[in-house]
Amino acid sequence: MKKTVKLLSVLLAIIILGSVFVGCNSSNSTKKGNVTLTYSFYGDKTEIAIKQSMIKNYEKLNPNVKIKPTYTDGGTYPTKLQTYFASGTAPDVIALAADMYTDFAKKNLFLDLTSYIKSNGLQNKLAKQATNAFTLNNKSYAIGYGYKTYAIVYNKKLFDEAGIPYPKSDWSEEQFISYAKKLTKGEGTNKIYGMNFGWEGTEMMVNFYNNKPAYDAVNNKINIKDNDVFKHTLTLLSDSISKYKISPSATESKNIGGGFETGKFAMAIVGPWDIDGFEKLIGTKFNWDIVGMPKSADYGNWNCGLRVDGIAVSQNSKYKEQALDFAKWLCTDENNSKIFSQTSVPTLNSYAKSEEYLKGYPKEFPVKYNKQIFIDMQNHCRPIYWTGVWGKVNDQISKQYETFLLGKISLEEAINNMQINCDKLLLNN
Amino acid sequence: MVMKIMKNEANLRMHKNNIKLTKRQRMDEKMFLTFISPWLIGFVFLTLGPMLYSLYMSFCKWDAITSPVFIGLTNFYKMFFVDQKFYLSLRNTLYFVLFSVPLNLVIALGLAVLLNMNYRGRSLFRAAFYLPSVIAGVAVYIVWSYLFNSTIGVINYFLSFVGIHGPNWLTDPIWSMPSIIIMTTTFCGGAMLIFLAGLQDIPESVIEAARVDGASKLKIFLKIKLPLLSPIIFLNLIMSIIGSLQIFAQPWVMTQGGPVDSTYVYGMLVYDSAFRFSEFGYASALAWFLFLIIMSLSLIIIKTSSAWVFSESAQK
Numbered sequence: 001m002k003k004t005v006k007l008l009s010v011l012l013a014i015i016i017l018g019s020v021f022v023g024c025n026s027s028n029s030t031k032k033g034n035v036t037l038t039y040s041f042y043g044d045k046t047e048i049a050i051k052q053s054m055i056k057n058y059e060k061l062n063p064n065v066k067i068k069p070t071y072t073d074g075g076t077y078p079t080k081l082q083t084y085f086a087s088g089t090a091p092d093v094i095a096l097a098a099d100m101y102t103d104f105a106k107k108n109l110f111l112d113l114t115s116y117i118k119s120n121g122l123q124n125k126l127a128k129q130a131t132n133a134f135t136l137n138n139k140s141y142a143i144g145y146g147y148k149t150y151a152i153v154y155n156k157k158l159f160d161e162a163g164i165p166y167p168k169s170d171w172s173e174e175q176f177i178s179y180a181k182k183l184t185k186g187e188g189t190n191k192i193y194g195m196n197f198g199w200e201g202t203e204m205m206v207n208f209y210n211n212k213p214a215y216d217a218v219n220n221k222i223n224i225k226d227n228d229v230f231k232h233t234l235t236l237l238s239d240s241i242s243k244y245k246i247s248p249s250a251t252e253s254k255n256i257g258g259g260f261e262t263g264k265f266a267m268a269i270v271g272p273w274d275i276d277g278f279e280k281l282i283g284t285k286f287n288w289d290i291v292g293m294p295k296s297a298d299y300g301n302w303n304c305g306l307r308v309d310g311i312a313v314s315q316n317s318k319y320k321e322q323a324l325d326f327a328k329w330l331c332t333d334e335n336n337s338k339i340f341s342q343t344s345v346p347t348l349n350s351y352a353k354s355e356e357y358l359k360g361y362p363k364e365f366p367v368k369y370n371k372q373i374f375i376d377m378q379n380h381c382r383p384i385y386w387t388g389v390w391g392k393v394n395d396q397i398s399k400q401y402e403t404f405l406l407g408k409i410s411l412e413e414a415i416n417n418m419q420i421n422c423d424k425l426l427l428n429n
Numbered sequence: 430m431v432m433k434i435m436k437n438e439a440n441l442r443m444h445k446n447n448i449k450l451t452k453r454q455r456m457d458e459k460m461f462l463t464f465i466s467p468w469l470i471g472f473v474f475l476t477l478g479p480m481l482y483s484l485y486m487s488f489c490k491w492d493a494i495t496s497p498v499f500i501g502l503t504n505f506y507k508m509f510f511v512d513q514k515f516y517l518s519l520r521n522t523l524y525f526v527l528f529s530v531p532l533n534l535v536i537a538l539g540l541a542v543l544l545n546m547n548y549r550g551r552s553l554f555r556a557a558f559y560l561p562s563v564i565a566g567v568a569v570y571i572v573w574s575y576l577f578n579s580t581i582g583v584i585n586y587f588l589s590f591v592g593i594h595g596p597n598w599l600t601d602p603i604w605s606m607p608s609i610i611i612m613t614t615t616f617c618g619g620a621m622l623i624f625l626a627g628l629q630d631i632p633e634s635v636i637e638a639a640r641v642d643g644a645s646k647l648k649i650f651l652k653i654k655l656p657l658l659s660p661i662i663f664l665n666l667i668m669s670i671i672g673s674l675q676i677f678a679q680p681w682v683m684t685q686g687g688p689v690d691s692t693y694v695y696g697m698l699v700y701d702s703a704f705r706f707s708e709f710g711y712a713s714a715l716a717w718f719l720f721l722i723i724m725s726l727s728l729i730i731i732k733t734s735s736a737w738v739f740s741e742s743a744q745k
Binding site: 078082083104188252254389403408 | 495513690
């Protein structure tokens with residue numbers, strides 16, 4: 001009996017100990033010519049489903065290749081990548097966004113794809129952002145499959161009720177303010193705002209007109225003080241809230257029950273990732289469309305950040321050839337472009353310029369919005385910086401701006417504080 | 430002679446018993462080590478090891494991609510003399526601790542006293558008050574975000590019945606932290622249960638004796654129950670302070686540190702330093718400083734506990 005108890009105890013301890021190590025083993029081992037590639041990517045629910053369907057398609061076309069996916073949402077993806085590289089378990093194929101890849105690329109963690117892109121003629125097959133966005137020091141580290149710009153979505157029903165013509169692509173900043181004022185109506189829970197700048201507006205703030213940006217991330221310089229363009233941007237955004245009252249502040253908007261899709265805003269800044277949600281949530285409640293950003297007579301077009309999604313191959317991948325083939329297929333297969341176009345503008349030129357893309361919509365989409373707008377906005381885009389010290393700089397600018405909106409400091413004080421504090425951040429970096 | 434033999438036999442038996450005890454003790458020790466080894470191995474490799482590594486990291490510059498570079502006390506210098514958000518986050522965190530800890534303890538004790546009374550359905554009430562403590566935190570925080578909404582939230586709606594125009598709870602820098610403090614009272618169920626157990630442990634004879642002597646209910650509570658509960662209060666106080674100093678999820682979900690950094694707590698600074706700004710060395714230094722704060726506060730409370738915590742052994 002005692003021996004049995006002793007044996008059972010030891011067995012139990014081994015099982016418990018063993019369970020600690022289960023699941024720690026991961027490998028992409030080969031089995032007689034079969035290859036298992038690990039592929040990491042990010043996205044919301046729709047994007048994840050899209051990418052998983054592509055994996056299945058590739059596996060059908062290449063039976064000797066198995067793709068092992070791992071994914072997370074976009075917000076935590078950079079952290080996940082850091083963990084992979086820190087632990088030496090980087091996947092073979094890595095999805096990337098152009099606004100978060102530079103720190104990794106500088107450390108030679110991705111394969112240099114410059115010669116691969118040239119030898120496969122990808123620079124001609126794909127839009128220029130597909131490779132330019134991932135080029136650092138004349139080396140290309142990823143191939144882009146889709147890009148995202150912003151546009152302004154407008155509620156046609158509210159425009160009709162206000163008797164305002166729909167905005168056109170060459171509309172001016174003055175027209176925008178005039179329309180937004182006429183569209184703002186009601187009080188309390190029934191209030192409808194003319195415009196929702198949202199977090200996109202705050203992001204655009206640092207380089208609103210792609211002309212004299214608040215900071216130069218390439219040359220590590222802060223250009224806030226004595227920057228009349230940046231001052232005009234802050235004045236425009238704050239006047240929208242306090243003077244024209246066409247827009248709530250970023251914090252006030254949290255108190256509003258709903259967004260553009262619930263009819264609380266006549267206009268809003270949107271990206272391609274919003275479209276699927278709008279089509280499903282709005283349905284046939286009201287008609288809407290998108291238009292490009294307005295233009296200021298003095299400062300030029302409103303600009304937005306350019307987001308490019310691409311595919312890179314890990315420098316330490318054991319199956320570089322297969323990984324490159326999968327990466328190329330993801331970016332150049334026309335069927336994939338069709339699938340990616342649900343959440344971004346495809347970089348594959350042949351598809352992006354086709355009638356099928358520009359006029360094609362899923363059957364369940366009641367609204368046939370103008371897709372050309374997102375493509376045209378390429379001409380009014382610029383890179384976004386939010387990692388490392390630029391994340392702190394963006395935070396500092398937002399905080400001073402928020403303090404100014406609350407009336408605690410004047411605009412001049414806010415600008416002064418931004419310059420001083422951001423200079424300190426760069427100095428201490 | 431017979432006595433001698435009996436004595437020898439007794440000695441032999443005792444000697445045999447001693448040998449048996451020693452063997453059993455040895456076996457017990459082996460069993461103990463066998464069963465504790467999974468936890469011990471896990472603790473060493475998954476807790477102690479990473480803790481010691483992070484202590485080393487706090488003296489390094491590390492972006493989690495390249496190798497760490499030893500920089501001595503630079504991270505600590507940055508913390509005290511350079512980082513604009515260090516004192517802000519510490520102030521916000523201490524503000525939270527100063528108000529949420531006593532508030533939660535008082536509410537938990539009050540609930541425990543009420544739930545200790547004899548009435549029908551008290552088990553249901555006990556379960557109801559404890560339930561929020563077991564629900565996933567993020568879900569509760571999101572619900573409270575809607576409750577606090579100044580336009581469509583239920584709290585301001587009920588306040589309007591008594592003629593009060595509710596504030597912008599989460600979007601006003603003055604009310605944002607008090608909103609989070611109020612929200613955390615949802616989770617006082619755990620402390621409440623411990624207080625309840627303590628109250629039930631108080632001997633009835635002591636209460637009876639006090640009643641016979643003519644003590645009122647209030648006097649019984651203040652002079653008898655509260656002192657006898659002091660060890661439980663001591664335990665809950667320390668646990669509450671430790672938990673509150675590490676606050677992160679509530680402001681992260683409800684206010685993202687705003688408005689105007691009014692709810693930007695120390696935990697968020699550690700998170701941002703590591704995962705947004707890739708300064709893992711600095712984040713480690715921040716984490717170890719927080720550990721020192723927690724350790725110091727706990728030691729102060731322990732040292733002063735002899736003055737206010739009732740102890741039976743001390744009485745003897």
